[in-house]
Amino acid sequence: MIRVLLVDDQRLVRAGLRALCEPAPDVSVVGEAENGQQAVVLAERLLPDVVLMDLRMPGVDGVTATGRILAARPATRVVALTTFDDDDHLYPVLAAGACGFLVKDTSPAELLDGVRRAADGDGPFSPAVLRRLVRRAVAAHAAAGATAETAVDLTARERDVLALVGAGLSNAEIAERLHLGVTTVKTHLRGLLAKTGCANRARLAVYAAQAGVIPTP
Known part of the structure; x- marks a missing residue:
């Protein structure tokens, strides 16, 4: 079972991601965070395999949270999931250690595939981003x-x-x-x-x- 932590400051987005992930027989949403600081705390406590990480959030942003999570638990797979696919977001989060980068208009099937690929040691990227x-x-x-x-x-x-x-x-x-x-x-x-x-x-x-x-x- 792939343990997933959802990180996004919009409750509706988190609810949508949960609704997408929960029916999958091999995916379990173990927690949700609305900002980077919560993500760091929950990643330490819940030990997710994959973190779906928004980047623009109040307080601690997704790039900073990614670096902190991976510093504490290097085996965690962080996938950036964001509306913004520009270089100002892409390169910093990859430098922080994210294993993949998906945009939020990714299809549901592609998103689930990305979660599985990340958990399997692969690096999911939206094709245009790669x-x-x-x-x-x-x-x-x-x-x-x-x-x-x-x-x-x-x-x-x-x-x-x-x-x-x-x-x-x-x-x-x-x-x-x-x-x-x-x-x-x-x-x-x-x-x-x-x-x-x-x-x-x-x-x-x-x-x-x-x-x-x-x-x-």
């Missing part, structure tokens, strides 16, 4: 005159997986595309993270573009 993240990182890399990343030490299968991570596919989608088991995909991802030195899936997607494994967005 594409922008990769595009901007590659542009900054080129503007700085940096040389292209190389993936020469990767196996052919690892390159296949890396390319699909860069394209924004989930573990299950990669498994289906490459006719592999999801467990095998996870094994390849762990190897890719270790070989490339990337800290997370988002950075791995950037690496894929910089290495020319996928076309630059």
